[in-house]
Amino acid sequence: MAKDPDWWRGAVIYQIYPRSYQDSNGDGVGDLLGIVRRLPYIASLGVDAVWISPFFTSPMKDFGYDVADYCDVDPMFGTLADFDAVIETAHALGIKVMIDLVLSHTSDQHPWFKESRASRDNAKADWYVWAEANPDGTPPNNWLSIFGGSAWQWDGGRMQYYLHNFLTSQPDLNFHEPEVHDALLDVARFWLERGVDGFRLDTINFYTHDKELRNNPPLDPALRTSRTAPAVNPYNWQEHLYDKSRPENLIFLKKLRAVMKPFNAAAVGEVGDEQRGLEILGEYTAGDDLMQMCYAFELLSGDQPTAGYVAEVMAKVEEVAADGWACWAYSNHDVTRHATRWQLTPPALRGFTTLMMCLKGSACIYQGEELGLPEAEVGFDDLQDPYGIEFWPEFKGRDGCRTPMVWERSNASGGFSTAPRTWLPVPGEHLALSVEAAEADPGALIHHYRRAIALRHAHPALMKGTLEALAVEGNVLSFTRRHAGEEIFFALNMGEAPVTITPPAGDWTWLGAELNSAHPGADGKVHLGHWQPCIMLRAKARA
Template structure:
């Protein structure tokens, strides 16, 4: 097992709050880099690209699941939490990845899926064997109603009831996702202990933190009460809101249970045994996302940070929406910490979702690095990649296959990373990739953009460098949040440094008054402009302003 360099470990421990304001680069390992020519990305492929990731100026990487799995949901259905699926390599490859990342000053976070396992996990195989074995109560089992139907009205995110009949036990088991993803029973303390042991296994291998998948799904209501209906006007889910009946319910009982807070305290206590480790929880709830974020990050004894889906939705991110979201967050989580993302492996890439021009894409990137919170960037985002168009016959995602064509699934954001334009696979693999590479993406490859100073890749590097050199943008508070038409403005402050930030989120010029005080323009490398002699700020289309208070 690779041990962290003592100097790096000491430096790490010196700033236990490195995560606060950190920029985290998400890697979807199937699609990042194939090192062995089988058409699927792997851990050694990631190792080979660590220099590139470090060149972006990010602080950490988050690797989506690479554990042993039948891959019904591409790794989010785990059959062995403590091993690497042969598709991605072996444990020694992961150790090499840790070493390579730490040598470049990058933290390593991994994606832990604790709410459910694969139905091929040994725990479930034992649990379903009988009603009286040692793990009989490790999953959520329930008797049918007298008429044989499921115990309640809960629905699966992937369509249909959230219950599946098992002939061995003559009971139903709960699956919030695929039928092959049974939900663990967190009311059983042995289950909690087993999952804490899994976490310790990876901490002992040198992992710096965890992205906790579906963190608000851990507990289900003990009484298995029916969820109430959700009025049509409140159906605002991020993924497939109109075609999925899951969005017709208010999920009061199938998730978001109060018992979750006690488990998160146990989880944090374990992390606190390892200096400078962190956690970010995915809060999957369209109605209560910010409220749960506040509960789960309150104080210093829950998870360190969470992200909700406000900035991952299809609704375009306007100045007023940013102010509304940040204001709601301040009320819900006054001492909590958010982690923001515009794109990830579950949603349409934001350049397509919001129909962004190159200038708009640059402005949103610049705005993102100024927001209070930590940031997640999704692989290929720095290249300005649009959503790929994947034909039905090439689809792999069960979600898309189920709801096609009204919802095409998540494959369009999961196609392989494009490194160079020498072949049709963009340098990802010498073999046929598991998903086709978009021709449009190949024209936007890393190598192509390296030689173009105006390319999105260089703007991301400049933006991240600018953020890193201004502590107020990394760890500071925010104030004076305002939306004046299409212009968003606020201040960020930290240890005597105050920066005024403004962004014209439109393609028409705007003018506003600078706040009182002595301000010096900064950020010209990002297209920032300063105030005129009369104190008025004139912003061109999609233009930012950064000013430092003297």
């Protein structure tokens, strides 16, 4: 494949949650050969890359985000040979492959942790974060787990606590130990040498903790949000100064970038931080020796973004990450699907899709969002997610966005599996939105996704350009994108009522008729219906 070192800039990345994409062997769980089968469909969307959520050997307490062997495939998903088939097929179709590396923690079943917990003086004794109890037996400090309760778990063998930012079965690695760096860099090399084109880095700002184990201060209640953890979780009540997002993290990220460079690989990091997400994004993507991209949770928020909010986020990115690069997503495997989360009408779904493909940054699409899938209702008896089980019913967990992909209308599992029971139930209401149904309907959302992605790829200004002249007038968001002699004006009416705007003066060519882009009238004004964009190219522009 072409060795464009900037292939990631402006790329459209399609996230696959492998348990739920396609079952090839009839056991009710998706697998790697199922992905191979469906790669031509993914290619038909026009995306640049896939991000595959974890498929490594795991006890599956957190569905693969608890890794027991970084360099092998869990039998549930297949074999290393099956993964090689994914790489070969994707590359033949012109698709890059990014895999989800979970480096901040392992499973407690990982051989590294088994050795570390065996004694205080073995070779890996310091590979995890161990600490003495307080004199009264309580944990070393007040750090909390995202999955509920203390972030510290007592181990009677070592007579110490170990740190876990997530489940108790997910002990945190000690990034103050150079040998841990070396071992994890070897993991990255293993997959790069196998042909992967990059990584999605889970919880990238959780890698390094405060070596002094200082208590987190309380957070002003007025500043509490629930983008990283649900509102019912007291994790939101702390200012997380010491348990994550430490400056020493940059040391490891520079090492990882150096390992990736000879392979022309790219990484996108997940930044989970309520107060400083965009600032950390800027820190981690600055220059050319750290990560290429990161995403924070601003567009994964609970409230439907308004024109003003989107402008505020984009302006903040320009302020704190002018030398970096963002990657945007509306949905993923950890949040309620945005069709439901924002209660979007069909025109709004199309409008947000068009906006995503015109924003500065790269873009992630989560499987099924191109079909307009709503969040599924999963009953407590069918629940699999430990997060939802812990906080039910105020927070129902993440299973509602993880139900199997629907391919066909004709059977109860939507063509996902031949098994009588799938790992999560397939919602009946999803069947009418299957790929088969969408492909046969000229008005289906999937065709809008294809057209919006194609527009992005047709214009370097949308892929790699600057974002300028950001403005909000009522419900209308507007900006220009500029790159290599090309300038594009974009406006979107993010409200229900029609409005009239006056684009910047100049010699413009109308773009995006296939996306319902409004055409300027003879008077130069543009009349925008609800959720209607206006997209125009300045003729013979020069940078």
